Amino acid sequence: MTSTTLDTAAERRKLVRAGLSRRHVGEKMFRFFGVVAIVLALGFVAILFADVLRKGIPAFTQSNIHLSVTFDPEALNVDPAPVREPGQSDAAFNAANLAWQRQVAMLNWNTVIEAALRNAAPQGFDIDSRQILSIVETDARHRVREVFVRDPSLLGQTVEVDLLASANADNWVKGNINRDLSDTQQQLSAPARALIDTFEENGTIRQGFAWSLLSNVDSRSAPASAGLLGALMGSLWMMLIVVVLAVPIGVGSAIYLEEFAPKSRLTDLIEVNINNLAAVPSIVFGLLGAAVFINWFRLPLSAPLAGGLVLTLMTLPTIIIATRAALKGVSPALRQAALGMGASRTQMVFHHVLPVTFPSILTATIIGVAQALGETAPLLLIGMNAFVAAVPGTPVEQATALPVQIYLWQGNENRNFFEARTSAAILVLLGFMITLNAIAIFLRSRLEKRA
Amino acid sequence: MNTLIVAALLLVLLGLAYQLGWSKSRNLATANGARVHSRSQYHGSLAVLWTMLPALLVLAVWAFFSPGVQHWYAVSQIPTDILTSLNQTQLNQQLQRLNDLASGYGVTGELQPFEQAAGENIGRFQLLSFLIMLAAAAGLGVLGLMLAQRRITPRLRARTEVERAISLLLIACSAVAILTTVGIVASLVTEALRFFSFINPLDFFFGTVWAPRFSSTGAGDAGQYGLLPLLTGTLMISGIAMLVAVPVGLMAAIYLNQYAHRSVRAVVKPIIEILAGIPTIVYGFFALVTVGPFLRDFGNAIGLSISATSALTAGLVMGVMIIPFISSLSDDILNQVPRSLRDGAYGLGATQSETIRNVLLPAALPGIVGAFLLAVSRAIGETMIVVLAAGNAPILRGNPLEPVSTITVSIVNQLTGDTDFTGPQSLVAFALGLTLFIMTLCLNVVALYIVRRFREQYE
Incomplete structure (x- = not known):
């Protein structure tokens, strides 16, 4: 009898041993899957950032052509700039000045640039005028003219000017164009390509930081000078509207719901409603903006005002939910102490509870603004994808936004040049978002330590 | 520019109101030694409210009606025989020209005989109506302030009133979230119903072909x-x-x-x-x-x-x-x-x-x-x-x-x-x-x- 129980015990132990190793393999497998998931997730982050950085960083440098431009009086047949005479009225002087500027604008500045380019090229280089001008960006004539208008006394003198190389020339220098392609497939003619190589060797073409990316507005005719300034200002206006409207309204609403509202069906409904609003797709807010702000209220199309209002409504739930959570977290002792000292409910909330929640509200605001900054879809529906080549001075002027500019640039036909430019714009956008989030984290840790 | 003037004036007025309300309640407490129900800040805030609300009301009315009135006046400045010859776009261009003249920017091209005078009239009318509005807003604001001042007594429950105003404001804030949902639903439903007046809902929900034509290609076929x-x-x-x-x-x-x-x-x-x-x-x-x-x-x-x-x-x-x-x-x-x-x-x-x-x-x-x-x-x-x-x-x-x-x-x-x-x-x-x-x-x-x-x- 005893032997059989011993046998079964031994067998059972054996069984358990066998099962145990199987279970331990299962355990290891499970852990392994967990590690794989983590590695995959981190890998995605790494690949995404590496890809955008690899594509975007080259676009932060750009080819500049260093030229000695001579304002040749023979090529520039222009009257001397009007000088203000004593007794001349404002209007008369302005009229004279405008007439002179119109005359300057009518001049063919390309001849001046062409002369400067030929001067920089080796003696007797055979290239026609259209080909040689394809090396500089088409807005170079405006740059040179601006130099002259600023200082008309330069007539007959020579100045050193840095001009942007054209998008094609920049691509050629950076090696983004296959050099083995035949002449018919090349955007630049053979002499122009040869001249660019010469310029690169003798230092006429140099790489410099692409300030144009940050200091210029968007441009279709001169892609190499297309920049983000207009979009940055548009986004700035919208963020201003979001902060000015969403924070007070959101905080006020959270205070009412958390501190004053009687617990009733209605407040329950509001609560469900706000949670749902937070999960409504952003494009639906765009439809709301198109129907209500643009079509009913007749707000200007493509203006930061309408965009800012749409983004405000989108950001509100984020701020309300975060503020309510913060208010919930305030210790009841604080409230009871305030009420016990004879403070009214309003005084208790505004003097004692709200200041404690300040760090959380600030963080929620910054995160909400960062979210709004990256939002694209609703802005497309209220016409912010229009081509705008101006910096919006007020929130009712036409403008575009940073993410929308990225959307517009990725669709540009000049793929070869704009892919890098788009990646650079993405880096600028990501830079802003990372800065905002870093500020949020920093402020929270600072303020919470003090509180 | 005008908005800035209005905002600055309003701020000055509100600051004054607060100061007056505050000091009157202070005087009550210190001079008579009376036990005042609310602290001076609440009296000041109440005075601000009494001043702000009438002024804002005037501004809102002005913002609502002034475009219509301006438009009506500008149209009335165009001689009837010319007015009848203009279609809608030409009328808008004409009004734009007159507005440019009125604001002093000047316009390109030849001036028609009536334009100079009309432009000046419109400019004068705009300035006048703006000033009248400003005076009305300020006047009503001051009136409100005076009433508020007269109400200040030791027994006035200023704090309760201010707190009621605050809580109304907070309710208004909460209403924004509700209004957003209402706005979403209303705009989607009304416009979708208009769409269903063109297209049968059954064709929309169960159709297997998506081929919207743009109106330019064929008038009848949508x-x-x-x-x-x-x-x-x-x-x-x-x-x-x-x-x-x-x-x-x-x-x-x-x-x-x-x-x-x-x-x-x-x-x-x-x-x-x-x-x-x-x-x-x-x-x-x-x-x-x-x-x-x-x-x-x-x-x-x-x-x-x-x-x-x-x-x-x-x-x-x-x-x-x-x-x-x-x-x-x-x-x-x-x-x-x-x-x-x-x-x-x-x-x-x-x-x-x-x-x-x-x-x-x-x-x-x-x-x-x-x-x-x-x-x-x-x-x-x-x-x-x-x-x-x-x-x-x-x-x-x-x-x-x-x-x-x-x-x-x-x-x-x-x-x-x-x-x-x-x-x-x-x-x-x-x-x-x-x-x-x-x-x-x-x-x-x-x-x-x-x-x-x-x-x-x-x-």
Whole structure:
């Protein structure tokens, strides 16, 4: 009898041993899957950032052509700039000045640039005028003219000017164009390509930081000078509207719901409603903006005002939910102490509870603004994808936004040049978002330590 | 400019009101030694309210009526014989010219004989009406201030009144969220109903062909608006996204929650959450220029034809976007499962993974289903990734390796930059938006309900 129980015990132990190793393999497998998931997730982050950085960083440098431009009086047949005479009225002087500027604008500045380019090229280089001008960006004539208008006394003198190389020339220098392609497939003619190589060797073409990316507005005719300034200002206006409207309204609403509202069906409904609003797709807010702000209220199309209002409504739930959570977290002792000292409910909330929640509200605001900054879809529906080549001075002027500019640039036909430019714009956008989030984290840790 | 003047004047007036109210209540307390009900700040604030409300009322009335009045006056300045000869656009141009003259910018071209005088008249009228408005606002404000001053007595319950005003303001703030929902529903429903007056709802919801014609190509034929191709595209992409996001997100959450060392968790969790903060346009661009071509080349290598822009491309990248959403929600939910359940399983000799699979996950299942539904609703409503990477081919087909289109893509295509919602071409965007809204609303309500129930279960 005893032997059989011993046998079964031994067998059972054996069984358990066998099962145990199987279970331990299962355990290891499970852990392994967990590690794989983590590695995959981190890998995605790494690949995404590496890809955008690899594509975007080259676009932060750009080819500049260093030229000695001579304002040749023979090529520039222009009257001397009007000088203000004593007794001349404002209007008369302005009229004279405008007439002179119109005359300057009518001049063919390309001849001046062409002369400067030929001067920089080796003696007797055979290239026609259209080909040689394809090396500089088409807005170079405006740059040179601006130099002259600023200082008309330069007539007959020579100045050193840095001009942007054209998008094609920049691509050629950076090696983004296959050099083995035949002449018919090349955007630049053979002499122009040869001249660019010469310029690169003798230092006429140099790489410099692409300030144009940050200091210029968007441009279709001169892609190499297309920049983000207009979009940055548009986004700035919208963020201003979001902060000015969403924070007070959101905080006020959270205070009412958390501190004053009687617990009733209605407040329950509001609560469900706000949670749902937070999960409504952003494009639906765009439809709301198109129907209500643009079509009913007749707000200007493509203006930061309408965009800012749409983004405000989108950001509100984020701020309300975060503020309510913060208010919930305030210790009841604080409230009871305030009420016990004879403070009214309003005084208790505004003097004692709200200041404690300040760090959380600030963080929620910054995160909400960062979210709004990256939002694209609703802005497309209220016409912010229009081509705008101006910096919006007020929130009712036409403008575009940073993410929308990225959307517009990725669709540009000049793929070869704009892919890098788009990646650079993405880096600028990501830079802003990372800065905002870093500020949020920093402020929270600072303020919470003090509180 | 005018707005700045008004705002500055208003601020000065309000500052004055506060000061007067404050000092009067102060005097009561110090001179007579009376016991004043409220502190001086409340008397000051009450005076501000009494001053501000009438002034703002005047400003609001002015803002509402002045464009109409200005327009009427400007039109009245154009001689009748010229007025009758103008059509609407010419009239607008003429008014613009007159306004430019009135504001002193000057205009190009020859001045018509009446224009100079009309411009001056309009300028004078604008200035006059502005000044009258300003005087009225200031006058009523001062009147309100005087009334408020007279009301200040020791027994005046200024604090109660100010607090009532504050609480009204807070209620107004809360109403904004409600109004947003009402606005969404109202605008979607009214415009969608207008769309259904063009197109039979049955043809919309059960149509299998999406071919909207633009009004310029044919006047009579509006095209076909079948929802099904878009719906299948949406569901296909969301499905692929969930296939990527759920295993990775859930396993990452389990690992971080149960296995990982604290220091690892502190580093890895924020990095994964970076994925949630990246704008969707960036994902779209990444899908378009990197993932799509990679998948196409990969397909070529193994002899499979994969389009660069396809449901697969968009779905994969969208899945990556949703990973942090799933992982942080699941993490929260795993945290809420009581420790006793886990300890019980360990006590019976279960390994860690057995505890997780047989105890933790079943206990957390409702919450995880809720998180899953929220993620689906996010995937359905996602726009920029699919606009860039799904290929915009609204054809009913089941192959995820080929381009598709989605509801959101079609909304963007039908509505960009349109303002006159007259034809079904642009109105269809609202019908699509309504469909999308209802789909996500149902998902959200169910998901939030499940998550809430789950929380209550363990509280």
